[in-house]
Amino acid sequence: MHIRSNHHYPSRRSAVAADNMVATSHPLAAQAGLSMLARGGNAVDAALAAAITLTVVEPTGNGIGSDAFAILWDGQELHGLNASGRSPAGWTPKRFAGHETMPFRGWESVTVPGAVSAWVSLSDRFGKLEFATLFEPAIGYAERGFPVSPIIATLWHRAAEQLGDQPGFAETFMPEGRAPKAGEYFYSPGHARTLRLIAETRGAAFYTGEIAEEIAAYARKHDAALTLEDMAAHEADWCGTISKSFDEVALHEIPPNGQGIAALMGLGILGQTDIRNMDADDPRALHLQIEAMKLALRDAESYVADLDHMKNITVADMLDDGYLASRARAIDPSHATNFGAGAPKQGGTVYLTAADASGMMVSFIQSNYAGFGSGVVVPGTGVSLQNRGAGFSLDPDHRNRVGPGKRPFHTIIPGFLMGPDGPQMSFGVMGGPMQAQGHLQMVLRTQLFGQDPQMAVDAPRWRVTDGLGVACETTLPPETLEALRGMGHALSLEAPDNAFGFGGAQLIARLPGRGYIAGSDPRKDGAAMGF
Template sequence: MNFRYDALYPSRRSPVLAENVAATSHPLATQAALAMMSRGGNAVDAAIAAAATLTVVEPTGNGLGSDAYCILWDGKELHGLNASGASPEAWTPEQFRGQTEMPYRGWGSVTVPGAVSAWAELTRRFGKLDLPTVLAPAIHYAESGFTVSPVIGALWQRGAEVLSDQPGFADMFMPGGQVPKAGERFHSAEMARSLQRIAETGGRDFYEGALAEKIAADARANGAALTLADLAAHKPEWCGTIATDYRDVTLHEIPPNGQGIAALMALGILEHLDLADLHADDPVALHLQIEAIKLAFADLHTFVADVRYMTEVTPQDLINPAYLKERAKLVSRDRAQNYGPGAPRTGGTVYLTTADASGMMVSFIQSNYSGFGSGVVVPGTGISLQNRGAGFTLQPGHPNEVGPRKRPFQTIIPGFLMQGDTPKMSFGVMGGPMQAQGHVQMVMRTQVWKQDVQTAIDAPRWRFIEGKKVACESALAKATRAELVEMGHEISVETPDSAFGFGGAQLIERFETGGYAAGSDSRKDGQAGGF
């Protein structure tokens, strides 16, 4: 099929208003979520159905070998789940001596995948439907096939150019030696069988059964450290959330090893900078947000790691209001500054959010990290493995230094806003170091400047890179860019081909009178839907 899609003109979607809603980065995943709620399931069932479907239809950002995090409001209280996996027990610092950085691709970058454990644990504790029912849409698309969408087709081609020589990649993702193009169909009977096995065993087979044995066997065959014991030792952790107040709302994030704390630090700094009289796209408003993010990132890459190893500086130290007030004093209203370390590489991730008529709201994210992750696919399973091990550092003594059975620093973060004791907004912005920055931009636009969820998503974005370097979308007004340059920012305008660096957002905001508004990012293939 000769299918061509060119986004020649700006697109403004309308927010979707309904009592049961879902917003994901792929329409088939959104429809899977709505199907669960329409047959009596709740927002958790919907979220897991969407997450599983995304491993099939958006393999460029996630897979069965992903990690995951979740924040959910069950109708009475907020819960936080960390389902990111740890490093193999054999990963001591000595094993990587002589290397200048952690491996970024291949088996040497693979840590224990946690996404399947998140599906099982969330379904067990909060779901209304069983896992075979919830995973049925994903199994169907894996077995019968689906039509590749435009954005994913382009990312698929890009990934194949650098990963085709990784173990199992070409067999899985390049059928007949070709990358599926937008408009062409793709299926994987092997992935369908793995999903079926996960559904039948409540996820146990992935960590203790036949699937686990295949993963461990392939690791041995390729000289990798991951073992069956490493997989069996994995357990998702109900970790709660950490939070920062901003005006009359409270932003909740998962505690480290993720970067969500950077969004909390930035908001805590912005609380002490006067933005109230500025409009959303005022150059000074953008400047102050950029400076707050720069300060937050300087601390993020110095102190943040697996929380068990943050002995010098704790998460509560970093979000202490008195400390953030002092940090805010460093910001000049008219001059860009260099506060220190830069951001990590951009990556591939899927974020989704769901909400139901009972009041349950779910903020869920899963990722293979870089596009297609490690590039490794376990033979006969369709399991593509993440490369989260690349998140470690080799710097001796750093809290994020590689070590055995240790969680690496993670970029993926789900966000959740509360207003007092009431849920306000479940949201996320996928895309490597863009995520914490995107959280700040979404909170500011929806809460300070009262933009609806879709308008906030559609607005042009910026991304701090390092030093005084800031990338902007071309939609940001030239006059605004010129004023930022005048302040000392080194502005670059990224081309549409690199626009994934500005992430993909999904937002659901709750109305005080009941019901929700949902928005989905036009930068992705996604969809917001409801009934």
């Protein structure tokens, strides 16, 4: 990976190179991570400080009540962490009888939040600094306030219109009866209190102590199923990774219950095509990627579930080279095909990545799913609860059918690339159904087409919707759009600043010999920073 001048796409940014690096969707969070590296911490400390800070400064995409996943290179070995929560014990299929789909908001969409367990697990196993130190920047912003950034202000305003009547939301996130405007300071003393308790107890207050009791009591008040026992039963799992190679690089993802396997399948399908003979922005190359993702997403939606419930069809079956070759043969190289692919609802997520001079690299993602998630906020705590339960199916024959103590289908996925000489790139693309599709686009742009991380991030994106539908950014050239229409794709155009549609990417790649090069998405308020 080398630094290249960006002459391809309009951008406000250049790639950043340094020995120590943090890239996040908010500059204050990136600075929080860098401050840990400056104090002698490692990439894990940096990633966690950034993640904890993001719960304060970017509540529109994540919070203390989020779920999380991570992939980490410790200098010798790759590790995968699944810190997504399970459904309450009371969530039997009977509870949702009469519903056509799972509830998308409110208490009946809330599974046990897992992000706090990710912070504890990563710090315990790999961190250098004291756990409480990681919370100092976030607690400071929650207590002293921070100026709300422009994109987040826009998202906050939209969420307030939708969620203002959800339990506890307005009390915490609508001071003076409205969402804060860009540049206004927001204060969250309840958030600071909760973070301090988590820091002091290494997470115990959140799962078995004071905060857990307040969450459970609020659930009882609203006749929700979530109990103190559900909170106490939660555990994060060191799950390893699954991978698929494309020439000399291997893309690693977290195993199901997440959609990362769709990115692997798409990459495996494309490996069976002649995409290597095309340029990055050739409409024929975009067509092959779109078709591959349609096939991969169809399978992911049909078969991915909590790994303990994926019967008959296994991960190995879905990644089998022979099977992926058969899927590749279904692609017409000159015309779009309706494979029946669909995509989950759009969502709100934060992704960050950090790397240090010792060689440690961390790919970390945490999310409330749909922006502020369920909309439920536990009074006095700053805890906005995710709505991951909406990822379950009510189909009695589906592997992902709702049930007690079960992890739902997840859209959030951290990505990691390994090369022939070790770690190549730590990256992610937040944004609901865009994530697996974004991973595919970032891998090909950086590895096959030779673009540096910022150039790859700046490039126009597309997103499979359903049937023959493809959403495209308006920055795609008119001649490219016309060529795709001529192939039979049903295009819709969206502006690049669409809050969720095309995601927000953060990439850190290793430079030859020493150091890193990073890119941060101009579609977000974030930054790549290093020293």
